[in-house]
Amino acid sequence: AKQAGRNNFQFFVPEMNQRAMVRLQMESALRRAIERGEMILHYQPQMELSNGHISGCEALVRWQDPVKGMIPPMDFIPLAEESGLILPLGDWVMREACLQQARWAAEGIHLSMAINISALQFQQADFVEKVARIISETGANPREIELEITESALLASTDELVAQLERVRALGVTLALDDFGTGYSCLAYLKRLPIERLKIDRSFVKDLPGDAEDAAIASATLSMARDLGMDVVAEGVENQAQCDYLIERRCRSIQGYFISKPLSADALTAWLRARGL
Numbered sequence: 211a212k213q214a215g216r217n218n219f220q221f222f223v224p225e226m227n228q229r230a231m232v233r234l235q236m237e238s239a240l241r242r243a244i245e246r247g248e249m250i251l252h253y254q255p256q257m258e259l260s261n262g263h264i265s266g267c268e269a270l271v272r273w274q275d276p277v278k279g280m281i282p283p284m285d286f287i288p289l290a291e292e293s294g295l296i297l298p299l300g301d302w303v304m305r306e307a308c309l310q311q312a313r314w315a316a317e318g319i320h321l322s323m324a325i326n327i328s329a330l331q332f333q334q335a336d337f338v339e340k341v342a343r344i345i346s347e348t349g350a351n352p353r354e355i356e357l358e359i360t361e362s363a364l365l366a367s368t369d370e371l372v373a374q375l376e377r378v379r380a381l382g383v384t385l386a387l388d389d390f391g392t393g394y395s396c397l398a399y400l401k402r403l404p405i406e407r408l409k410i411d412r413s414f415v416k417d418l419p420g421d422a423e424d425a426a427i428a429s430a431t432l433s434m435a436r437d438l439g440m441d442v443v444a445e446g447v448e449n450q451a452q453c454d455y456l457i458e459r460r461c462r463s464i465q466g467y468f469i470s471k472p473l474s475a476d477a478l479t480a481w482l483r484a485r486g487l
């Protein structure tokens with residue numbers, strides 16, 4: 211038994227070491243990438259269903275590795291969150307997205323800019339001051355800045371949380387609840403929070419209108435949001451049938467490949483110009 215135990219031990223340790231090493235290597239690669247300016251933002255347009263107007267976009271980060279090429283956020287955001295690197299990365303994203311909002315405004319392109327905020331960022335004691343500073347330094351219009359938070363950022367104690375959200379709102383910035391329906395949604399809670407928009411997660415949009423459960427969730431979210439005076443953006447809209455379903459239920463806006471994939475700033479500018487905007 212003793213020997214088996216030792217064998218187990220010997221088998222187990224190198225594997226753990228290897229995994230820990232891969233993580234450490236990735237972490238330092240990510241740190242270097244942020245420093246070297248290998249991060250870029252792409253922007254995915256959002257369309258209002260009532261008039262076809264492109265009213266805003268969401269900033270989505272990519273890692274442009276000189277060797278590996280474009281690395282999607284799902285391959286490094288979780289690591290960035292676990293290691294705390296999401297804080298410097300999140301600062302960079304916010305600054306760059308605000309700069310782009312201001313650049314576009316200077317060219318006469320008025321788009322609201324939605325920025326993803328991790329729970330860890332939102333929980334920083336100086337978060338609101340940081341947002342205020344970045345907005346003022348970049349010349350962005352706070353009325354055109356929207357911060358997307360997830361339910362995981364809303365699990366803190368309620369009074370403090372409401373105060374924090376109110377301070378963000380006082381800057382003129384809009385708050386949106388991302389990936390709605392995927393987390394622990396305490397619905398009663400929503401009415402207390404100064405959140406103006408809900409983003410219905412793509413997982414509930416994907417199989418619309420055919421899937422009965424997804425249709426029930428999408429439809430219930432839309433009517434609840436309407437009753438609470440909130441706007442809804444449906445994510446991941448890929449086809450006309452999904453779009454028709456959402457129009458019928460008076461969803462405010464959509465975002466998805468049906469309109470456009472996320473594009474570089476230049477490509478989105480060209481795309482908007484081609485549409486005569």
Ligand code: C2E
Nearest residue numbers: 270271282283284303326327328446447448465466467468
């Ligand atoms: P998300 O915030 O839910 O962003 C939407 C994701 O859905 C994006 O993936 C987008 O490219 C993708 N998408 C949009 N329309 C469609 C569609 O019609 N079909 C399909 N199949 N996918 C669609 P992306 O860019 O890979 O980002 C993945 C996630 O990474 C984001 O999900 C967000 O959670 C996170 N992320 C991206 N950028 C940032 C960032 O700057 N900060 C933080 N904290 N997280 C980020």
Ligand code: CA
Nearest residue numbers: 268326358388
């Ligand atoms: Ca988002």
Ligand code: CA
Nearest residue numbers: 388389409445
């Ligand atoms: Ca989302």
Ligand code: CA
Nearest residue numbers: 421422423424
């Ligand atoms: Ca289903």
